[in-house]
Amino acid sequence: MTLTACGGTGSTSNTPAPTPTPANVTVKVGNPSKPVTLMEDGSSLVLPYLQKMVDPIKADYANITLAPAAGGSGKGISDAISGAVQMGGSDAYLSDAQAAQNPDILNIPIAISAQSVDYNVPGVDSLKLSGDVLAKIYMGKITKWNDPAIAGLNSGATLPATAIVPVRRVESSGDTFIFTSLLNATNTDWQNGPGFGTTITWPAVPGEVTAQGNPGMVQVCKQTPGCIAYIGVSVRSTAQQAGLGEAMLQNKAGQFVKPDIANITAAVTAKASSIPTDLRASLIYADGAQSYPIVNYEYLVLKATQSDADTALAIRSFLTWAIDQKKGATDTNLQAVNFVALPQTVVPRVRAAIAKVSP
Amino acid sequence: MSRPAGGRGLPSAAPGPAVLSARGEEAVGDRALRYFCVAAAFVPIGLLLVLTLVMLTSAWPAIVYSGAKFVTGTVFTFGNLYGGTPTVHNGVSAPHNAQYGAAPLIVGTLLTSVIALAVAIPVSVGGVLMLVERIPHRFQAGLSIFLELLAGIPSVVYGLWGIIIFGPLLAHYVSPVLVRVLGFIPIFRGPVGSGQGLLVAGLILAVMVVPVIAATTRDLLRTVPILHKEGALALGMTRYETVKVVTIPFIRNGIFAAALLGWARALGETMAVLMVCGNALNIFPYNIYAPTITIAATIAAYLDGALTDATGMAVRALAEAGLLLLIITLLTNSLARVIVRRTSGAALPVGRGF
Amino acid sequence: MALRSWRSIQDLLFWALCALALCAIVGPAVWIIVGLLRDAGPLLNSRLLTHDTLHLGLQNAILGTLVLAFGVLVVAGPVGIGAGIYLAEFASGRVASFVRTFSEVLAGVPSIVVGYTGYVLLVVQFHWGYSIVAGILALVTIVTPYIVKTTEVALRQVPDNLREGAIALGLTMVATLRKVLLPPALPAIITGLVVALAISTGETAPLLYTAGFSDRNPVPALTHQPIGYLTYIAFTDIQLPDQSAHQLANAAADVTLVFLLVLIVVGRLLAIQSARRTARMNL
Numbered sequence: 001m002t003l004t005a006c007g008g009t010g011s012t013s014n015t016p017a018p019t020p021t022p023a024n025v026t027v028k029v030g031n032p033s034k035p036v037t038l039m040e041d042g043s044s045l046v047l048p049y050l051q052k053m054v055d056p057i058k059a060d061y062a063n064i065t066l067a068p069a070a071g072g073s074g075k076g077i078s079d080a081i082s083g084a085v086q087m088g089g090s091d092a093y094l095s096d097a098q099a100a101q102n103p104d105i106l107n108i109p110i111a112i113s114a115q116s117v118d119y120n121v122p123g124v125d126s127l128k129l130s131g132d133v134l135a136k137i138y139m140g141k142i143t144k145w146n147d148p149a150i151a152g153l154n155s156g157a158t159l160p161a162t163a164i165v166p167v168r169r170v171e172s173s174g175d176t177f178i179f180t181s182l183l184n185a186t187n188t189d190w191q192n193g194p195g196f197g198t199t200i201t202w203p204a205v206p207g208e209v210t211a212q213g214n215p216g217m218v219q220v221c222k223q224t225p226g227c228i229a230y231i232g233v234s235v236r237s238t239a240q241q242a243g244l245g246e247a248m249l250q251n252k253a254g255q256f257v258k259p260d261i262a263n264i265t266a267a268v269t270a271k272a273s274s275i276p277t278d279l280r281a282s283l284i285y286a287d288g289a290q291s292y293p294i295v296n297y298e299y300l301v302l303k304a305t306q307s308d309a310d311t312a313l314a315i316r317s318f319l320t321w322a323i324d325q326k327k328g329a330t331d332t333n334l335q336a337v338n339f340v341a342l343p344q345t346v347v348p349r350v351r352a353a354i355a356k357v358s359p
Numbered sequence: 360m361s362r363p364a365g366g367r368g369l370p371s372a373a374p375g376p377a378v379l380s381a382r383g384e385e386a387v388g389d390r391a392l393r394y395f396c397v398a399a400a401f402v403p404i405g406l407l408l409v410l411t412l413v414m415l416t417s418a419w420p421a422i423v424y425s426g427a428k429f430v431t432g433t434v435f436t437f438g439n440l441y442g443g444t445p446t447v448h449n450g451v452s453a454p455h456n457a458q459y460g461a462a463p464l465i466v467g468t469l470l471t472s473v474i475a476l477a478v479a480i481p482v483s484v485g486g487v488l489m490l491v492e493r494i495p496h497r498f499q500a501g502l503s504i505f506l507e508l509l510a511g512i513p514s515v516v517y518g519l520w521g522i523i524i525f526g527p528l529l530a531h532y533v534s535p536v537l538v539r540v541l542g543f544i545p546i547f548r549g550p551v552g553s554g555q556g557l558l559v560a561g562l563i564l565a566v567m568v569v570p571v572i573a574a575t576t577r578d579l580l581r582t583v584p585i586l587h588k589e590g591a592l593a594l595g596m597t598r599y600e601t602v603k604v605v606t607i608p609f610i611r612n613g614i615f616a617a618a619l620l621g622w623a624r625a626l627g628e629t630m631a632v633l634m635v636c637g638n639a640l641n642i643f644p645y646n647i648y649a650p651t652i653t654i655a656a657t658i659a660a661y662l663d664g665a666l667t668d669a670t671g672m673a674v675r676a677l678a679e680a681g682l683l684l685l686i687i688t689l690l691t692n693s694l695a696r697v698i699v700r701r702t703s704g705a706a707l708p709v710g711r712g713f
Numbered sequence: 714m715a716l717r718s719w720r721s722i723q724d725l726l727f728w729a730l731c732a733l734a735l736c737a738i739v740g741p742a743v744w745i746i747v748g749l750l751r752d753a754g755p756l757l758n759s760r761l762l763t764h765d766t767l768h769l770g771l772q773n774a775i776l777g778t779l780v781l782a783f784g785v786l787v788v789a790g791p792v793g794i795g796a797g798i799y800l801a802e803f804a805s806g807r808v809a810s811f812v813r814t815f816s817e818v819l820a821g822v823p824s825i826v827v828g829y830t831g832y833v834l835l836v837v838q839f840h841w842g843y844s845i846v847a848g849i850l851a852l853v854t855i856v857t858p859y860i861v862k863t864t865e866v867a868l869r870q871v872p873d874n875l876r877e878g879a880i881a882l883g884l885t886m887v888a889t890l891r892k893v894l895l896p897p898a899l900p901a902i903i904t905g906l907v908v909a910l911a912i913s914t915g916e917t918a919p920l921l922y923t924a925g926f927s928d929r930n931p932v933p934a935l936t937h938q939p940i941g942y943l944t945y946i947a948f949t950d951i952q953l954p955d956q957s958a959h960q961l962a963n964a965a966a967d968v969t970l971v972f973l974l975v976l977i978v979v980g981r982l983l984a985i986q987s988a989r990r991t992a993r994m995n996l
Contacts, residue, residue, distance in 0.1 A: 039843075039939070041925065044952050054767055054928070069926040069939075070949040072663035082837050084925075095441045097669030165553070170638045172664030194436075199664025201436035201640055208650070209553045210638045213952030215959065216522070223527060224553070235954040337954060388887040396803055399795025403816040403861060406854045410822055413830045485734035493728060494735075502735070504977050505742045507904070511911030511973040512745060515948045516966050520745050566741050573738060574908050575863055578901035582870045597724035613866045620862050623821035629918060630948075655823035659918060662829060681826045688821035692814060 025351045029317035031061045036314040041069040042076015042089035043174055044213070045113060045232055045337075046298045050089065052333045057321060064314045073174050073198055080301045081105060086315060088301040091174020092198055093280035104304050106353055107279050109297035109346070110322050111329065111339040112268055113233060114259040115178055116294075118218075118244040120227045121145055123160065128153045130250035131186030131285070131293065137228060138166050139189065140205035145226065153250070163207060167220050167229035170210035172199040178296045179230040181284040182249075218242050230294075233259050233338040253289045260292075264340050267291035272345035279353055298339065302357070309359045319354045323347060411685060414678045421675035424451040425459045429679060432460020435640045435657070437665065437673045445670065453672040461680055463643050467557070467651035468687065470644065471632060472625040474561025475568050479625075480618055482565070483572035488602060491580045506577060510570035518634030521563045526554030526635055534558065534648055545646070552648035555637035560651065563631050568621040575617035579610040615699055619692060626688050629659035654684045746970060753963035761964060766946055767928045769961060771968055777941040778914060778972065780931045781924070784849035785913045789857045790906060796857070797864020797902075798890065813865075820858035827854050828919030836923060843925025843939035851919040856909040863905025867898035897991040900984035907980040911973050917944040943969045 040050060050068035057066055068089070071079075076088030081102050093099075093107045117134065119127055124145075133149050136142040142149055146159040169176050180196035194200045202208075209227070211220040214235045221227040222242040231239055236259075239246070248256035257263045267286040275281045283295040300319065306312040322328035329341040342350060385393075425432070426449065436458050438446065443455030490502055534551040541547035583606050591601040607614075637650020638660065644651040652660075658677045665673035750757070756769060764770025796816070800809050828851055835847040871894050879889040895902075925939030926949075932938045943965040950962035 039925070044949060047949070048953050048955060048958070051767055067927060067929075067939075070945075070952075071921055071926075072666075074663035074666035075922075078666040084836055084842055092667070095667060095669060097440075098667060101669050168638075170633055171660050172662075195439045195441075197437070197440050197664060198667060199437065199661050201434070202638075204639060204642045206550075207553055208637075209555050210634075210650075211522070212518070212634050214954065215952060219523060223523070238954060238956075386885040386887070389885050392798075392887050392890075393803060396795045396799035399792045400799040400804070400812050400861075402792045403796060403819050403857055404812060406857070407815050407819045407822075409834070410819075410827065410830050410854070413834060414826070417833075482734040482737050485731040486738040487735075489728065489731035489735040493731070500981065502739060504974065504981075505739050507907050507911055507977045507980075508746070508970060508973055509738070509742050510908045511915045511969065512742075513915040513917060513944045513947050513966060513969060515917060515944070515951070516745060516749065519951065520741075520748065524744070524748070525741075569738055570908065570911075571859070574904050575866060575901070578863075578867065578904050579870060581900070582897070597720050599724040599727040600720070602727075610870075613870060616862060616866050619817050620820050620859060623817055623858070626821045627823040629823050629825050655825070658823060659825045662825060681823065684826075685818060685822065688818045689814070692817050692821075 024348050025355050027316050027320050027351055027355045028313070029320050030313060031317070032063045032310040032314045034310055035063045035065065036310050037065045037067055038087060038311075038314055038318055039067045039069075039085040040076075040087040040089055040300070041071045041079055041085050042301075043073045043091050043298070044070040045091050045174055045234060046089040046111070046300075048234070049111060049298070049333060049337050049339060052336060053322060053328050057318060057328070060321065060327065061314070061317055063310075064318055066318065072172055073177075074172055077301050080303065083303070086302060086306075086311065090299045090301050091296060092177045093282075093297070093299055094301065099278065099280060106302055106304050106356060108300045108302065108319055108353055109279055109342060109350060110300055110319070111298045111334065111341065112264060112283070112295060113298050113337075113339055114264045114292055114295045115175055115230055115232050116236065116239070116259045117247040117249060118221060118229050118231050118239050119247060120221050120225055120244055121160065121162065122225060124157065124245060126157070127245060127247045128250065128256045129247045131182045134228075135183040135187030135190040137164055138168070138183065138205065139193070139203045153256075162226040165224050165227040166205055166208050167211055167217055167224070167227050168202055168208065169217065169230075170212050174198060174296070175214065175230060175232050176200065178284060178294055181282060182294050185285045218244065236338050249293050251289075251291050251293045252285050252287050253291070255289050257290060257292050259294070261340055263290050263292035264295050265343055267293070267295040268340070268343055269345055272343065275346060275349055277349070277352070279349065304356045305358060312357050312359055316354055316357050319357075320351065323350060411682070414682050414685070418675050418679035418682050420451045421459060421672060421679040424448045424453055424672065425676070425679070429459055429461055430465065430683070431462055432458065433462050433641055433643070434458045434460045435464065435676075437661070437668060437676075440664075440668050440673070451672070452670060454668060454670055457672060457676075459676040459679070461654065461683060463639070463641060464652060464654045464657055464680065465683070465687065466643055467636070467639075468626060468653040468655070468684065469691075470557055470651065471560045471564055471636070471653055472622060474558065474647075475564035475625040476618065476622055478562060478565035479568040479572060479621060480614075483569050484576055484607075484614060486569075487573050487576045487580060488606075491577060492598065492602070503577065506570050506574045508570075509566065510574065514567065514628065514630040515634075517563055517567060517631035521559055521631060521635035522555070525563065526559045528554075529559055529562070530554030530648075537647075547647055549646040550648065552650070553637070555635050555650055556648045557636070557644045557651045558647045560632045560636040560653070563635055564625045564628055567628060567631060568625050571621045571624055572614070572617045576610065576614055579613040580606065583609050615695075619695060622691065622695070623688055626653075626684060626691075627655050628653075629655045632656045633659050654680050654687075749963050749966045749970070753960050753967050756957070756960045756964045757967065761968065765928050765930070766941060766961070769957060771943065771946065771961070771965055773928060773930045773941040774943045774946050774965060775968060775972075777924075777927070777931050778943045778969070780845065780940065781848055781852060781920070781942055782910055782914060782972075782976075784845065785852045785856055786906070786910060788849060789853040789860055789909065789913075792853070793857045793860025793905075793909070794864050794902060796861045797868065800861065800865040801868035802886070802890070802894070816858045816861045819854070820862075822854075823918075824855055824916050825918040825922075827851050828922035831919060832922035841936040843923065844934075844936040845924065845931070845938065845940050846935040848920050848924030848940060848942075851923045852913040852916065855916060855919060856913045859909040859912065860905050863908070864898075864902050867901030867905070868894060870901070871897050896987050899987035903980045903984050903987075907976055910976055914969055914973060915944060917948045920945065921948075943972075 073090040079085040080088030177198045183190045184196040211217045221229040270286040270288040438454035438457030445452040633656035639650035761771045831851040927939040946965035950958040
């Protein structure tokens, strides 16, 4: 079992330090000797994905009962740290400070999600946007759809003079985290101002509206002409049915791409070699002509040292099973929430982390 | 030997019978009852003390950090939770650029609750009067059920209804009318907003507070002696005048008591308000349609994000906000009692029974 | 006669406004309820009772809500009524004022603060984990002030001449309460209990932080076992991408209301019984 430590402090900035891929690690899995309930709570984005795994994992390992719940990413992390649950679901990895405070906590990515920027502008079928323009919209500096900055990206398109209504999430959410991460990476005023996080202090923009949850964002955007909203891909079909347009976002290479599976995977692969050992990696604004700029890992946060061998075995077995494309990460499960499976470039590192769960 | 005092304005005391045995002792059952009731009465006190203590110990560093700026400052931000050098005030270290100024939250809390009660009290009392006095008996039971049913609708359902139906309705149809009719008053003027703001939040709160006041008022109305009402009618009073002179004074104290509870509920409501208030942390509402936020909604919205603050200051700031709300509840509660005592004049014998 | 017709107009106006107020109360209620029923649509069948929340049913949530409601009734009921009796019958002005203020301020604590305090104290510090007892205690904290208030108001509405009669007859306090004071006050006290239970059934935030959630039926363990409840589904499933999840959320809200309806009807029947006894007193 060879584990090569990566250079750096685990910081998640955009400086790629290519780390050698660890050899494929053997993880000890198996059915625990007594019934174990793996309680999970946290992100509501990863919840439906985990819910689909409850019955199949019971079929494969009779003594493992998965009990997923919601409650928010922050709660998931906090519960995993306090031990109220075995695993916390989170759309965001632990911050540097939190990771330093809790060195025993592992961040295990189990799937990949993405986010689209949707709009409700009648008559506009295709739209190109950049992170910089989005930051200005959400700061109130760009207020109309026919603003020169937007027109500049969309040469040839006729944009109406209607007011832009930015929609944002009212509660703490991983979607806010990844959206503001893009704004943070592409606009210096935003970086020095609101910054990024699951919860930020949004600049006051006249006419702005709030929504709760991704379906809420779709609903509010649907009933507000001129709106623009950041919406997780798990509700992509709902957004389409609601008649919302999906913008093409400009990536780091300057290309405009949509959150299709190929573009999402491209972003992950571009960042795969620089993923640190502790797996706390941002996939935002990745290099590569095809990479979609708003992509993130879905994490399960858990303690490396468990209270007993059976629980540790159950956790290792579940995690290995969950990232296996033939077991947990099947196409049916993934498509239900529009997630993408961990690419093979990343799986060995994840398995290396799973192997750390002991006794 | 115990003599419960009671003190409800009767010239002689002892409204509770102090029945003594031949040896001058209180009956065993009575003593047990008294102990139980005293113990029970101190449960709410104990619960509140526990809550306050936990909040205080959690909030202390945040109180030191912000000082008086918590109440006067207008910027509330957790700062950069993912990097940057910590900001230090008064020896307490918080995330980079963290500021906890809650003045807009205080204003939002008070304004939404005032709107809620200003609407809920007349609507509850008027609606229940209609229900009990005028609606034929066979329909009374059916309609009456709605009062308690309203109390049980989950607040998230109210919030969703507010966002999808009530808010847009208000923004498109009602608010423009308000602007035209009442536009001469500054707060009713100006942009009608998006359907998420002070007015919607206040009205949704009103809908949630109505059952608290209405259910109690309904039961109170049934205790008004028929003799009194018939006497008033015999004197030639219209039914309205009967209500004004006989019914309302009889139950006024009870309504006030229920209204105090409704006020507390309005101050502390989280989910429904959060979804329709517009979540504007750092601005004061410039008119009645403008976005705002309340202390309770802030805590509900930001608690999850606060849990990711490694310094713990974010949670502490929210705990401080919770303490502030407690103080506001206490102050407004006392204020309301003082006002009512001043304006109520001599207590009428009506309502004491004779 | 001008005065007479002005008074008639006043009368008419007043009752017209009251009618409007009644519509303002019943209108939103009907609107919301109809919306809930419509949006739950295809899921409103017996499957809700037989399957758990992972399989488009609500069995565990219904049982969980029942268990929590029972717990609240059993704990907050006696405490609230006892405290109300204390305030109405036993306490002197100062102490009563003190207790009353505390109770009212308690009603103003946001439910999420109660929930988070419960989490910090009971779930983490006392090591109870997500548990039934933590959930019940959180709900009791929220709900007790309502029971205290309605009990006190109900008892105070009973005229003092009845109390004087009881003293004259030499009744003990227990007997006075049982035979003289509680019967006329009972309808209002029951209403208070129903409203309190209604509020507790509609709460999500405090339970999220104390009871957690479980997709399986409640286990007879007071600690370390989370429990499911209907409002969690109403709150969480509405944020999930699936259409069937939204329907389940609405169905959960519908079942909550049905549960409330049963509660209200039972309460109403009990109140009618005691109202009959009071009528014999010729108040």
